[in-house]
Amino acid sequence: MKPMPFKNRPNIGADLLLAEKLIQLGARPPIVSQLCHLTRKQSIAFFKTVQGQAPKQGMLPHDHQWAIRSAFNNIHASLFLSMIEDIRHRLSTPNLDATLLVAAYEIYSNVASRILADWQYIQSRSSQHYPLDINRAWYLISLLSAGDLVFMICGRCRARYLGMIHPDAAFSQCPICDVWTDRSGRRRWISTKSKMLTLNKPSAR
Numbered sequence: 001m002k003p004m005p006f007k008n009r010p011n012i013g014a015d016l017l018l019a020e021k022l023i024q025l026g027a028r029p030p031i032v033s034q035l036c037h038l039t040r041k042q043s044i045a046f047f048k049t050v051q052g053q054a055p056k057q058g059m060l061p062h063d064h065q066w067a068i069r070s071a072f073n074n075i076h077a078s079l080f081l082s083m084i085e086d087i088r089h090r091l092s093t094p095n096l097d098a099t100l101l102v103a104a105y106e107i108y109s110n111v112a113s114r115i116l117a118d119w120q121y122i123q124s125r126s127s128q129h130y131p132l133d134i135n136r137a138w139y140l141i142s143l144l145s146a147g148d149l150v151f152m153i154c155g156r157c158r159a160r161y162l163g164m165i166h167p168d169a170a171f172s173q174c175p176i177c178d179v180w181t182d183r184s185g186r187r188r189w190i191s192t193k194s195k196m197l198t199l200n201k202p203s204a205r
Ligand SMILES: [Zn+2]
Pocket: 154, 155, 156, 157, 158, 159, 174, 175, 176, 177, 178
């Protein structure tokens, strides 16, 4: 491994360990840079070392309606953001850092792998097969922090799920109760009437 020019910082070792963990979980260089205090160039070089290949090019996930596009997405987004909220609450910390993201994503992937294995969607535990990858997970955290995504409690099954309050789309349906299963076995929202605007409208973001 070619030595990289890091600034003289006392916690560089901890940052690098977290960067390695994030990259193993699928995080792309912009997120690694942001969370682990590395330059973009350092993150790309580190990514290549850890993954043995160059990172994917292009924009990070930025679909602000992803969590409400389907009940399946909603279950996974609700599961992950619940982990974040519960850990923050237990630790009494408002801070979002790499350690918290890694911990919440690892718990999410363990639970998701069991759910998905039950549904026979995946055979392996590779994070690439999870519907919610860590890069989108990071974006969802920003939507929750901004108040675009909000937690609701279903009055029937008591599940905690995500609704959306956004100028482009307001949406609140329980991904367990407000669904029906089509012939292919896909769970679909029972009604689209509560959406203020169509979810298929192309996003400008
Ligand atoms: Zn419900």
